[in-house]
Amino acid sequence: MIENRPGLNALAHLVLIIGVVVVALPVWVAFVASTHTATDFMSGTVPMWPGPHLVENYSRMLDAGVSTSGTPPVARMMFNSLVMALAIAIGKIAISILSAFAIVYFRFPLRGLAFWCIFVTLMLPVEVRIVPTFQVVAGLGLLNSYAGLSIPLIASATATFLFRQVFLTMPDELVEAARIDGAGPMKFFRDILLPLSRTNMAALFVILFIYGWNQYLWPLLVTTDSSYYTIVAGIKRMADAVDGLPQWHLVMATAVLAMIPPVAVVIGMQRLFVKGLVETEK
Amino acid sequence: MKRTIFSNQLLPWLLLAPQLAITFIFFLWPAAQAIRQSFLREDAFGINTSFVGLANFEALWNSSQYLNSLKVTAIFAVSVTVLSMGAALLLAIAVDRMMKSTRPYTTLLVWPYAVAPAVAGILWWFIFNPTIGVLPYVMDRFGYDWNHVSNPGQAMTLVVIASAWKQISYNFLFFVAGLQAIPASMREAAAIDGAGPVRRFFDITLPLLSPTTFFLLVVNIVYSMFETFAVIDATTEGGPAQATNIMVYKVYFDGFVGQNIGSSAAQSVVLMLIVIALTVIQFRYVEKRVEY
Numbered sequence: 001m002i003e004n005r006p007g008l009n010a011l012a013h014l015v016l017i018i019g020v021v022v023v024a025l026p027v028w029v030a031f032v033a034s035t036h037t038a039t040d041f042m043s044g045t046v047p048m049w050p051g052p053h054l055v056e057n058y059s060r061m062l063d064a065g066v067s068t069s070g071t072p073p074v075a076r077m078m079f080n081s082l083v084m085a086l087a088i089a090i091g092k093i094a095i096s097i098l099s100a101f102a103i104v105y106f107r108f109p110l111r112g113l114a115f116w117c118i119f120v121t122l123m124l125p126v127e128v129r130i131v132p133t134f135q136v137v138a139g140l141g142l143l144n145s146y147a148g149l150s151i152p153l154i155a156s157a158t159a160t161f162l163f164r165q166v167f168l169t170m171p172d173e174l175v176e177a178a179r180i181d182g183a184g185p186m187k188f189f190r191d192i193l194l195p196l197s198r199t200n201m202a203a204l205f206v207i208l209f210i211y212g213w214n215q216y217l218w219p220l221l222v223t224t225d226s227s228y229y230t231i232v233a234g235i236k237r238m239a240d241a242v243d244g245l246p247q248w249h250l251v252m253a254t255a256v257l258a259m260i261p262p263v264a265v266v267i268g269m270q271r272l273f274v275k276g277l278v279e280t281e282k
Numbered sequence: 283m284k285r286t287i288f289s290n291q292l293l294p295w296l297l298l299a300p301q302l303a304i305t306f307i308f309f310l311w312p313a314a315q316a317i318r319q320s321f322l323r324e325d326a327f328g329i330n331t332s333f334v335g336l337a338n339f340e341a342l343w344n345s346s347q348y349l350n351s352l353k354v355t356a357i358f359a360v361s362v363t364v365l366s367m368g369a370a371l372l373l374a375i376a377v378d379r380m381m382k383s384t385r386p387y388t389t390l391l392v393w394p395y396a397v398a399p400a401v402a403g404i405l406w407w408f409i410f411n412p413t414i415g416v417l418p419y420v421m422d423r424f425g426y427d428w429n430h431v432s433n434p435g436q437a438m439t440l441v442v443i444a445s446a447w448k449q450i451s452y453n454f455l456f457f458v459a460g461l462q463a464i465p466a467s468m469r470e471a472a473a474i475d476g477a478g479p480v481r482r483f484f485d486i487t488l489p490l491l492s493p494t495t496f497f498l499l500v501v502n503i504v505y506s507m508f509e510t511f512a513v514i515d516a517t518t519e520g521g522p523a524q525a526t527n528i529m530v531y532k533v534y535f536d537g538f539v540g541q542n543i544g545s546s547a548a549q550s551v552v553l554m555l556i557v558i559a560l561t562v563i564q565f566r567y568v569e570k571r572v573e574y
Contacts, residue, residue: 008379011376012380015376016380019372023390026405026406027405029405033408094300098298098301099298099302101297102293102294105287106294108291108294114302120310121309123557123561124557127534127553129309129554130533130537130550131533132315133308134538136308136312152304155309175288214397214401216515220515235400235401248411255401259396262397263396266392266395270388270389273392274455277455278455
């Protein structure tokens with residue numbers, strides 16, 4: 001603090017409180033809506049305080065879902081999302097740390113080319129190659145499978161770069177000591193590099209879990225069998241009600257359920273989350 | 283570069299194999315296919331394909347819908363970037379003044395990062411719902427009629443707000459980090475020289491924050507051009523009357539719903555060129571930093 005200006009401090013608090021309220025507003029409205037019945041919305045005024053139907057709405061969605069929209073119970077969709085998010089996070093970390101190890105600690109022909117092949121994936125987000133990627137996955141028979149949901153998304157230049165950066169900052173003496181002690185490359189990797197990268201892996205895991213859980217376009221394309229729907233992609237199908245108006249209280253209950261796991265991860269592991277966010281952007 | 287390395291020749295390829303295989307099968311091959319398909323045209327039944335040179339690109343250039351999509355994308359990307367970065371900067375400056383309450387405020391502001399863009403879209407869609415939403419109800423009291431289902435400008439406003447809302451937390455975190463990296467001594471020196479808070483902000487803080495600002499500018503443009511697909515699809519689906527049909531959505535719609543593979547592929551190639559340009563900008567200029 002450079003100088004004490006009570007007026008400015010009060011203004012700063014005011015700005016932050018308004019910010020917090022505006023940021024929370026949509027979630028509060030969704031939560032309130034999820035505790036009412038469908039008829040409560042038709043009276044003309046929107047309820048702003050929670051109603052008595054919380055348990056009823058949520059247990060109905062988790063167990064049964066909305067049958068008319070053709071979506072499975074929400075518990076099933078959440079399980080699919082969890083499998084997909086874990087597979088993407090773990091898969092990305094595993095293949096990236098191996099390739100970063102190869103690029104940093106070995107010299108071999110075409111090393112530069114391999115590095116560039118990984119680098120260009122940065123420039124090819126799913127959205128720009130939707131149709132041909134879908135054709136490849138369909139051709140491999142991976143539609144409606146967990147493999148099809150996760151494998152095409154686990155190649156990532158960002159994670160490889162992160163580990164490359166981490167390895168480059170590790171002192172050369174570590175390798176020398178390992179070699180003098182007669183350790184081969186894989187023993188060095190397992191006993192020295194892996195333990196030293198543990199916090200980086202955890203931070204990256206937080207970011208990648210959120211990334212995987214929140215995928216939308218890809219699950220929408222590769223799942224036509226409702227038992228493989230993920231929750232984020234399933235909400236939209238639920239909101240597109242076949243007969244008339246969507247059942248807002250149930251759609252909002254699903255939206256709240258879709259937010260809980262990733263938001264819990266961010267709040268519960270805030271320190272790792274911030275570390276992961278800053279590191280992946282280098 | 284490491285001085286000490288291992289000398290194996292086969293092992294590195296084994297280590298790289300999973301990543302290279304996935305990169306090749308799901309990234310490079312499809313990208314090559316998109317480029318190939320952009321030069322081909324299928325007949326209506328998808329039986330015959332013929333090489334048509336640059337005809338797909340020419341058709342795009344002459345398509346008023348595509349030009350409209352370019353315009354819509356530009357308006358959308360600029361609005362989302364300005365709105366979310368502006369709000370985030372304001373909040374970051376406020377938090378930077380705090381001594382004890384930084385952490386609780388930060389926690390209360392960062393969680394929207396974890397909300398999926400599709401869910402963000404659904405939440406705001408509900409709030410702005412013309413029949414049962416909260417905000418149209420309030421606006422109606424002031425005599426303002428809100429209906430994003432038929433009003434193009436209002437539909438655009440809706441998707442901009444939903445997309446910017448989700449991005450505020452990300453920008454906020456980076457602005458806070460940027461502000462904390464500015465040495466307090468500089469601001470103190472300016473204060474001793476008699477500069478007030480406003481003057482200090484424009485002469486010291488803002489210029490020293492420019493590397494962060496520039497980096498966030500690129501990230502936000504990439505976000506609003508590509509990751510907002512879900513916001514659009516969950517809410518307006520490009521409508522009404524093409525008003526929110528951003529380029530990424532049009533690639534998907536023309537390719538999957540319209541089954542016009544050639545045109546969709548040509549659009550993919552245009553988007554790829556845009557991403558490549560943005561990545562080059564990011565790596566050339568952001569790495570070197572805007573130094574003072």
